[in-house]
Amino acid sequence: MTADDAYGRLDDDDYPAYTMGRAAELLGTTQGFLRAIGEARxxxxxxxxxxHRRYSRYQLRIAARARALVDQGTPIEAAxxxxxxxxxLEEARRINDEYRRAAESANPPTAA
Known part of the structure; x- marks a missing residue:
């Protein structure tokens, strides 16, 4: 991998750039928390x-959402x-919107 390839991956949300220790530090949590949300899948x-475990920025955003719920008193598994x-739910809504738009474009409203 060239330096340009490595630099380009820094913008990739799915690139596993963070070690467990660094991920825990960024989230303000423990490595045990990261293990627990991994065990909860x-x-x-x-x-x-x-x-060694490596985390992407996308995974850290998901972990941060779970952390916020845990901080409010929700058990890890429930969070x-x-x-x-x-x-x-968000994905189902997105798909519904796509179907609705497709149906509307296939059957445009007629003038009365």
């Missing part, structure tokens, strides 16, 4: 060639489930 960190359900 909220996020699945990639592994470095040495087997993870809430985040998953919120994302599923």
């Amino acid at each position: 909220l996020i699945t960190p990639l592994r470095s060639p040495g087997g 993870c489930r809430i985040v998953i359900l919120e994302d599923q």
Whole structure:
């Protein structure tokens, strides 16, 4: 990988650029929290060639949402489930909107 390739990946939200320690530091939490949300299958960190967990910016945003719920008193397992359900709802709404737009363009309203 060239330096230009590595630099270009810094803008990639899915590139696993953060070690577990750095991810925990950025989130203001513990490595145990990151392990727990991994066990709850909220996020699945990639592994470095040495087997260490690596996190992307996208995964850190998801973890931050779970952390906010936990900070409000929600158990970790419930917080993870809430985040998953919120994302599923958002995706279902997006798909519904696409279907609605497609139906409207296929059957434009007629003038009365």
